[in-house]
Amino acid sequence: MKTMNLPHVVIVGAGFGGLETAQRLRNAPAKITLIDRQNYHLFQPLLYQVAIAGLVPSQIAYPLRTIFRKQKNLTFQMGEVTSIDFDGRYVRSNGSVIAYDYLVLAVGGQTNFFGLNAVEENGFQLKSIEDATGTRNHLLRMFERASREVDPDIRKALLTFVVVGGGPTGVETAGALAELITHVMTKDYPQMDLREVRVLLLEATGTVMTAYPDELRKATMKLLEDKNVEILLNTRLTDYNGRRITLADGKHIDAYTLIWTAGVRSAEITDRLGVQQAAAGRVRVGPTLQLSEHPEVFVIGDAAYVEDKKGQPLPMLATVAQQQARTAARNIQHILRGEKLDPFHYKDPGLLATIGRNAAVARIWGLSFSGFIAWVIWVGLHIFRLIGFRNRLVVLINWAWDYFFYDNQVRLITRE
Amino acid sequence: MKTMNLPHVVIVGAGFGGLETAQRLRNAPAKITLIDRQNYHLFQPLLYQVAIAGLVPSQIAYPLRTIFRKQKNLTFQMGEVTSIDFDGRYVRSNGSVIAYDYLVLAVGGQTNFFGLNAVEENGFQLKSIEDATGTRNHLLRMFERASREVDPDIRKALLTFVVVGGGPTGVETAGALAELITHVMTKDYPQMDLREVRVLLLEATGTVMTAYPDELRKATMKLLEDKNVEILLNTRLTDYNGRRITLADGKHIDAYTLIWTAGVRSAEITDRLGVQQAAAGRVRVGPTLQLSEHPEVFVIGDAAYVEDKKGQPLPMLATVAQQQARTAARNIQHILRGEKLDPFHYKDPGLLATIGRNAAVARIWGLSFSGFIAWVIWVGLHIFRLIGFRNRLVVLINWAWDYFFYDNQVRLITRE
Numbered sequence: 001m002k003t004m005n006l007p008h009v010v011i012v013g014a015g016f017g018g019l020e021t022a023q024r025l026r027n028a029p030a031k032i033t034l035i036d037r038q039n040y041h042l043f044q045p046l047l048y049q050v051a052i053a054g055l056v057p058s059q060i061a062y063p064l065r066t067i068f069r070k071q072k073n074l075t076f077q078m079g080e081v082t083s084i085d086f087d088g089r090y091v092r093s094n095g096s097v098i099a100y101d102y103l104v105l106a107v108g109g110q111t112n113f114f115g116l117n118a119v120e121e122n123g124f125q126l127k128s129i130e131d132a133t134g135t136r137n138h139l140l141r142m143f144e145r146a147s148r149e150v151d152p153d154i155r156k157a158l159l160t161f162v163v164v165g166g167g168p169t170g171v172e173t174a175g176a177l178a179e180l181i182t183h184v185m186t187k188d189y190p191q192m193d194l195r196e197v198r199v200l201l202l203e204a205t206g207t208v209m210t211a212y213p214d215e216l217r218k219a220t221m222k223l224l225e226d227k228n229v230e231i232l233l234n235t236r237l238t239d240y241n242g243r244r245i246t247l248a249d250g251k252h253i254d255a256y257t258l259i260w261t262a263g264v265r266s267a268e269i270t271d272r273l274g275v276q277q278a279a280a281g282r283v284r285v286g287p288t289l290q291l292s293e294h295p296e297v298f299v300i301g302d303a304a305y306v307e308d309k310k311g312q313p314l315p316m317l318a319t320v321a322q323q324q325a326r327t328a329a330r331n332i333q334h335i336l337r338g339e340k341l342d343p344f345h346y347k348d349p350g351l352l353a354t355i356g357r358n359a360a361v362a363r364i365w366g367l368s369f370s371g372f373i374a375w376v377i378w379v380g381l382h383i384f385r386l387i388g389f390r391n392r393l394v395v396l397i398n399w400a401w402d403y404f405f406y407d408n409q410v411r412l413i414t415r416e
Numbered sequence: 417m418k419t420m421n422l423p424h425v426v427i428v429g430a431g432f433g434g435l436e437t438a439q440r441l442r443n444a445p446a447k448i449t450l451i452d453r454q455n456y457h458l459f460q461p462l463l464y465q466v467a468i469a470g471l472v473p474s475q476i477a478y479p480l481r482t483i484f485r486k487q488k489n490l491t492f493q494m495g496e497v498t499s500i501d502f503d504g505r506y507v508r509s510n511g512s513v514i515a516y517d518y519l520v521l522a523v524g525g526q527t528n529f530f531g532l533n534a535v536e537e538n539g540f541q542l543k544s545i546e547d548a549t550g551t552r553n554h555l556l557r558m559f560e561r562a563s564r565e566v567d568p569d570i571r572k573a574l575l576t577f578v579v580v581g582g583g584p585t586g587v588e589t590a591g592a593l594a595e596l597i598t599h600v601m602t603k604d605y606p607q608m609d610l611r612e613v614r615v616l617l618l619e620a621t622g623t624v625m626t627a628y629p630d631e632l633r634k635a636t637m638k639l640l641e642d643k644n645v646e647i648l649l650n651t652r653l654t655d656y657n658g659r660r661i662t663l664a665d666g667k668h669i670d671a672y673t674l675i676w677t678a679g680v681r682s683a684e685i686t687d688r689l690g691v692q693q694a695a696a697g698r699v700r701v702g703p704t705l706q707l708s709e710h711p712e713v714f715v716i717g718d719a720a721y722v723e724d725k726k727g728q729p730l731p732m733l734a735t736v737a738q739q740q741a742r743t744a745a746r747n748i749q750h751i752l753r754g755e756k757l758d759p760f761h762y763k764d765p766g767l768l769a770t771i772g773r774n775a776a777v778a779r780i781w782g783l784s785f786s787g788f789i790a791w792v793i794w795v796g797l798h799i800f801r802l803i804g805f806r807n808r809l810v811v812l813i814n815w816a817w818d819y820f821f822y823d824n825q826v827r828l829i830t831r832e
Contacts, residue, residue, distance in 0.1 A: 039560060039829045056474045063827040065604035075607070078560045078829070094564065129830055144455060144494045148510065188481035191491065397813075411479040413455045413494070414545055 006031045006073075009332060010091060010100035012081050013267075014041050014064050017301030017321035018106035022074055024329030029336060030102075032074040035093055039064055039078045042129065045318060046382065048173040050132035051259070052180050053140065053411045057129045081107075084273060086294045102296050102332050105283070106325070107270065109302030109316050112263030112280060119164075122242035123258040126169060133414065135259060139177075140413045142256055143185060147192055157254035159197040162245060164237065165262030166203030167210070168353040171220055173259055174201040175355035178227040183357075188411070199229045200253065204236045204262065209361070211315065212351055216361045219370035223355040264316050266303040278305035279313060287343040289328050298331070300324035308346055319349050354378045422447045422489075425748060426507060426516035428497050429683075430457050430480050433717030433737035434522035438490055440745030445752060446518075448490040451509055455480055455494045458545065461734060462798065464589040466548035467675070468596050469556065469827045473545045497523075500689060502710045518712050518748050521699070522741070523686065525718030525732050528679030528696060535580075538658035539674035542585060549830065551675060555593070556829045558672055559601060563608055569670070575613040576671035578661060580653065581678030582619030583626070584769040587636055589675055590617040591771035594643040599773075604827070615645045616669065620652045620678065625777070627731065628767055632777045635786035639771040680732050682719040694721035695729060703759035705744050714747065716740035724762055735765050770794045 007030050011018045014036035022034050040061040049055040068074050079093040090099040111125040124135040139161070146158040163174040178199045186194050201208070201224065208224075208231065209217050221231055239246040245253040265280040275291060276284040282305035283291070289304065291297040301321030306314050314320045327344040334341050350364035352374070360374035369377065423446045427434045430452035438450050456477040465471040484490050495509040506515045527541040540551040555577070562574040579590040594615045602610050617624070617640065624640075624647065625633050637647055655662035661669040681696040691707060692700040698721035699707070705720065707713040717737030722730050730736045743760040750757050766780035768790070776790035785793065 039556065039827070056472050057830065058472045058828060061828050063604070066827070069603055069606075077564060079564075096564070129828070133830075140455065148493060148495075148512070187485055188479070190485070411455070411482070412474060412477050412545070414473065414549075 007101040007336065008033065008099065009102045009104065010035065010098055011104040011106060012036075012084075012091065013106035013108055013301070013303075014038070014076075015044070015106060015108045015301060015321065016318040017108070017325045018104065019067070020322045020325035021104050021106060021300070021329045022068065022071070024326055025332065026071050026073065028073070028329075028333050030073065030332070032071075033077060033098060033100075034064065034068070034074060035077050035079055035081055035091070035098070036064060037078070037080045039076075041067060043385070044127075047126050047129075047132050048169060048176060050129065051124075051126055051135040051139070051173065052176045053136050054176065054180075057133065061129060081269065084269075086273075086291070086297060089296070100296075102335070103298070104325075104328055104332075105270075105297065105299045105303055106301050106321065107267040107303045109264045109280075110267050111260065112265035113260065114263055116237075116239075119237070119240045119258065119260055122240050123164075123260045125260050126173065137413050138257065139180075140411055143189060143192075144413070146196075147189055153254070156196055156198075157243065158256050159194075160200065160253065160255035161198065161257045161259070162200045162202060162253060162255045163259045163261060164202045165260065166201060166205070166208030166231070166233075167261060170201060170203070170259075170261040171208060171224065172354055173261060174199055174229045175224055175227055175359070178224075178229050179356040182227070184411075200255075201229050201231045202235045202237065202262075203231070203233050206233055208233075209353065212353075212361065213363060213368055216351075216363060216368050216370060219368075220353070220355060220361050223359045223361070223370070227356055227359075264302065270303050280316075282313070288331055288341040289324055289344050290331070290341075296335075298328040300328050306344060306346070314346055320346060323347065352378055352381065423517040423752065424449065424515065425518045425520065426451065426514055427520040427522060428452075428500075428507065429522035429524055429717070429719075430454070430492075431460070431522060431524045431717060431737065432734040433524070433741045434520065435483070436738045436741030437520050437522060437716070437745045438484065438487070440742055441748065442487050442489065444489070444745075444749050446489065446748070448487075449493060449514060449516075450480065450484070450490060451493050451495055451497055451507070451514070452480065453494070453496045455492075457483060459801070460543075463542050463545075463548050464585060464592060466545065467540075467542055467551040467555070467589065468592045469552050470592065470596075473549065477545060497685065500685075502689075502707070502713060505712070516712075518751070519714070520741075520744055520748075521686075521713065521715045521719055522717050522737065523683040523719045525680045525696075526683050527676065528681035529676065530679055532653075532655075535653070535656045535674065535676055538656050539580075539676045541676050542589065553829050554673065556827055559605060559608075560829070562612075563605055572612055572614075573659060573670035574672050575610075576616065576669065577614065577673045577675070578616045578618060578669060578671045579675045579677060580618045581676065582617060582621070582624030582647070582649075583677060586617060586619070586675075586677040587624055587640065588770055589677060590615055590645045591640055591643055591775070594640075594645050595772040598643070600827075616671075617645050617647045618651045618653065618678075619647070619649050622649050624649075625769065628769075628777065629779060629784060632767075632779060632784050632786060635784075636769070636771060636777050639775045639777070639786070643772055643775075680718065686719050696732075698729070704747055704757040705740055705760050706747070706757075712751075714744040716744050722760060722762070730762055736762060739763065768794055768797065 009030045009032045011034045019041050040063050043060040046060045064076050081091045081093045083092045090097050113120040125131050142158045146155050149155040163170050181197050207217050209220050236248040237245050238248050240258050266282045270281050270283050278284050283299045284305050285299045289298045302316040331341045352362045354360040358372050358375050360378040362369040362374040425446045425448045427450045435457050456479050459476040462476045480492050497507045497509045499508045506513045529536040541547050558574045562571050565571040579586050597613050623633050625636050652664040653661050654664050682698045686697050686699050694700050699715045700721050701715045705714045718732040747757045768778045770776040774788050774791050776794040778785040778790040
């Protein structure tokens with residue numbers, strides 16, 4: 001019955017931040033409850049690979065109960081947290097009330113459509129497994145429909161794939177999609193003229209990969225263009241009806257596929273907490289990651305607004321969430337022991353994005369890499385970071401296979 | 417332009433029968449069009465493994481365009497055949513008309529609920545990938561709900577899993593489900609008392625595995641009971657509302673899960689062809705597998721009614737469909753060459769069913785096997801029969817892993 005008197009730490013969200021916090025508290029004198037809408041942790045950086053039929057969901061998702069089998073002080077609960085009462089110190093989930101002594105909000109982010117409802121309705125996004133398999137089914141269906149479409153204008157629109165957003169997700173998706181077409185679809189559709197296929201990358205600003213140094217931006221553009229991705233800079237869209245994109249300058253692009261990667265914001269629940277929010281809905285926290293009025297509440301990851309030394313908001317990246325998780329877990333233990341809390345300092349581990357087979361860009365140890373070397377670094381790092389030995393092995397086999405045989409295994413169109 | 421004058425063979429359905437027919441016609445002087453609702457061939461015998469989270473869909477489904485990449489005389493079209501005009505010699509698919517000189521109907525089977533609409537609505541079946549992933553999501557959700565349910569009666573009903581039908585599919589599903597619970601769920605839900613879990617196998621007749629010799633029926637029952645499956649023979653159900661099963665004798669079983677494997681019939685389209693049908697809606701064909709009034713039409717597999725030497729209808733099995741496919745393909749080539757047609761004779765390759773880890777029953781080469789030896793035969797044969805080398809490798813790794821670590825990898829609850 002000793003555990004009954006232990007303080008109760010509730011962690012909301014099992015993304016990179018929530019998962020790391022829970023694991024770091026494994027030896028803490030506390031009861032931990034981890035709550036997530038899903039029963040799995042999702043390795044989001046590879047979600048676009050599911051969308052382009054390169055990986056299956058189970059290769060990038062791992063059941064939370066299995067991850068925490070050996071952590072005796074933790075209980076997992078699958079459920080959606082619908083409200084939080086900071087004064088009463090409880091959260092509501094699955095219609096019941098869960099009281100906490102300490103709360104870690106790691107609720108993550110969601111796609112930001114900036115009010116473009118038509119794009120939200122008719123376009124695709126890449127945040128959940130269902131988004132990704134939905135996108136995969138749609139992409140493959142476009143090829144099936146095009147293979148029997150006689151009207152050349154409709155066929156071209158079916159085969160025009162527009163990715164919006166020149167950040168890492170957009171670049172990775174456009175590059176992988178272009179490779180799927182060049183190396184796989186040409187073999188699966190020998191009767192079709194796949195020169196009709198277009199992959200477009202739309203970016204509202206004057207450059208792709210804003211966070212990267214100039215030489216890597218140029219390398220990215222070059223690598224994408226080598227793969228026949230058409231990059232349209234300074235191009236902003238205003239409307240999309242599922243068939244036709246309307247641009248800000250009044251021009252049109254006929255395309256049955258639009259994948260939106262141009263914005264992220266904190267999860268919607270952060271709007272309903274009655275707390276101070278900054279850009280993209282993120283919750284303002286103090287240097288120790290606590291809410292100023294509720295020091296028993298920590299906010300980390302995409303949902304937290306924290307500035308770097310130059311006063312810039314930290315990006316919504318797994319590495320930021322994981323580092324903040326370590327600080328939050330440490331600070332909870334400091335409180336339990338009556339010690340002074342640590343402020344959070346972000347240590348930038350570098351930048352890394354892939355543009356397909358043999359091609360990536362990286363900024364590590366103060367050096368810029370592009371092309372094959374960067375790609376090898378990317379593959380190694382991602383396989384290593386994937387949770388679960390078997391998943392690593394299966395992903396490795398898949399990638400090795402794709403590498404040697406230019407193939408993608410999972411071109412299944414499933415019904416939703 | 418030479419191909420324009422070649423006869424056109426249309427094959428409807430890319431299950432075991434349609435696939436085999438198409439492959440056997442690879443060197444025939446004909447244009448072949450293969451039509452299927454899905455873009456993949458499904459290895460149905462392992463579908464129950466997807467339902468119990470042992471395999472992922474891509475391990476038992478293989479894209480048809482990839483299978484037929486090298487077969488130059490074949491075109492694949494994804495689409496649903498909605499009607500067939502035997503006099504006009506054309507099929508309708510995707511709203512367009514496809515004319516044929518020869519037609520092979522390999523449309524397969526579907527679940528037969530024998531008019532029990534409530535069971536069809538509230539129960540699960542195992543015919544498509546979507547059925548299987550839907551069942552998987554539901555099974556896993558029951559454990560999540562039970563883990564936080566305080567009412568003991570509701571919790572018991574959440575944890576009561578009823579499989580209906582004592583044929584191979586029912587036996588395999590019940591056995592695999594029992595093992596999932598004993599070896600995996602006990603680890604994932606350490607706080608739950610999984611002795612509350614029940615797996616029931618309901619069978620309307622007095623025995624399981626009707627087609628098997630008596631000693632293997634007994635072995636099956638023993639192996640299932642060893643795994644804590646409760647077998648209820650001579651038990652017929654009359655109603656199910658999603659919570660409670662009503663039996664013919666008026667008794668009730670409270671269960672949130674019912675998986676129906678108790679009946680198969682030919683695909684619904686066979687009812688709309690205006691042809692002679694036999695039991696389970698199957699189409700009567702002559703000894704050469706042709707329709708008597710339309711000798712250019714062949715019907716094979718689950719959709720065809722063919723009797724064995726004893727006057728018994730051949731079972732709806734992959735081996736029957738594949739053997740009939742070979743005869744149909746050969747007979748089409750006989751017609752093209754003006755030769756005499758071959759009658760179909762079924763060569764029984766034996767019987768084989770698994771009841772979980774280390775346990776199966778088999779009737780091969782006139783001998784009965786049960787237990788571990790039968791299981792080794794089963795594993796070897798199924799891995800060999802799976803299409804695609806990589807799939808075989810991945811399935812092998814998964815099974816080896818499960819075998820050594822008593823684990824199932826894919827316990828993901830995805831939204832539908």
